[in-house]
Amino acid sequence: DVKVTQSSRYLVKRTGEKVFLECVQDMDHENMFWYRQDPGLGLRLIYFSYDVKMKEKGDIPEGYSVSREKKERFSLILESASTNQTSMYLCASRIGGDADTQYFGPGTRLTVL
Amino acid sequence: AQKVTQAQTEISVVEKEDVTLDCVYETRDTTYYLFWYKQPPSGELVFLIRRNSFDEQNEISGRYSWNFQKSTSSFNFTITASQVVDSAVYFCALRSSNTGKLIFGQGTTLQVKP
Numbered sequence: 280d281v282k283v284t285q286s287s288r289y290l291v292k293r294t295g296e297k298v299f300l301e302c303v304q305d306m307d308h309e310n311m312f313w314y315r316q317d318p319g320l321g322l323r324l325i326y327f328s329y330d331v332k333m334k335e336k337g338d339i340p341e342g343y344s345v346s347r348e349k350k351e352r353f354s355l356i357l358e359s360a361s362t363n364q365t366s367m368y369l370c371a372s373r374i375g376g377d378a379d380t381q382y383f384g385p386g387t388r389l390t391v392l
Numbered sequence: 393a394q395k396v397t398q399a400q401t402e403i404s405v406v407e408k409e410d411v412t413l414d415c416v417y418e419t420r421d422t423t424y425y426l427f428w429y430k431q432p433p434s435g436e437l438v439f440l441i442r443r444n445s446f447d448e449q450n451e452i453s454g455r456y457s458w459n460f461q462k463s464t465s466s467f468n469f470t471i472t473a474s475q476v477v478d479s480a481v482y483f484c485a486l487r488s489s490n491t492g493k494l495i496f497g498q499g500t501t502l503q504v505k506p
Contacts, residue, residue: 288435312494319401321483321496337493369437380427381494383437 282306283384285370291390298357300387302370308382309375311353313337313345316367316386328353329375360391394419396486398497405474406505413469413500415484421445426460426467427485427494437483443467474504 286301302311310329314322314337324337326345334345342364346354353372357364367388371381395418405411417426428440441451443460451458455472471478484497 319498321396321398321498322485322494323496324493327493367435371437380439380442382439383429386435388435 283370283372283382285368285384285387287387288385289388289390291392292357292360293392294361296357296360296391298360298389298391300355300357300368300370300389302353302355302372302384303351304353304372304382305351306372306374306382307350308372309350310373310381311347312371312373312381313343313353313355314369314371315339316369322369325355360389362391365389365391394421394486394488394495396484396495396497398482398484398500400500401498402501402503404503404505407476408473409504410470410472411474411502411504413471413482413484413502415467415469415497417465417467417484417486419465419486419488421488425487427487428458428467428469429483429485431481431483431499433480440469471502474502476504476506478502479504 283304292298312327313325316322323339325343328334328347344356367386369386370384373379373381397416424445426443429437431437457470459468481499481501483499486495
């Protein structure tokens with residue numbers, strides 16, 4: 280079974296803090312993704328990575344950056360957290376290829392005060 | 393532009409009722425993939441089904457069935473004899489073979505009451 284883990288289920292930070300969200304997958308997947316989920320908006324793609332040290336912007340990259348130094352790990356960074364970044368963050372991974380399915384982690388609910 | 397619309401924000405049914413979750417998509421691609429995911433209260437999205445645009449066969453898996461109709465750009469999901477454990481948020485998603493991105497609908501919250 281594919282396993283995608285995220286470092287925290289719940290996180291509370293203050294405005295202006297630097298926040299790191301970590302995601303690890305154990306299936307040697309090429310592609311990894313970060314989404315945020317907000318009520319009424321579904322999931323929106325923040326960043327994704329096709330391979331180590333490669334990254335591409337998704338639909339809402341502003342205020343975020345990412346790091347992929349190892350294949351199994353994909354980090355989402357909030358350089359200076361703001362209250363409008365309070366959300367559920369979901370990480371996903373997939374092997375690659377056209378039809379392949381994305382598998383999701385349990386999510387991190389981040390609150391920025 | 394690509395878009396997925398789940399017009400039903402919330403649905404409430406009583407156990408053992410059948411329920412259909414609607415999904416309508418927009419894309420200009422000839423090759424694309426459609427997905428359904430379930431998000432229980434625990435938060436993790438669970439993959440349910442993937443369909444490619446060339447396969448319009450309906451599929452049944454236990455109490456779950458999916459109706460894919462290209463003519464109406466719909467990929468509806470039916471739960472037969474619903475159970476309390478079916479209570480969750482259900483997302484429909486579209487993946488274009490051109491962009492590789494997964495576009496999600498807004499989600500439908502299903503509540504199954506005992």
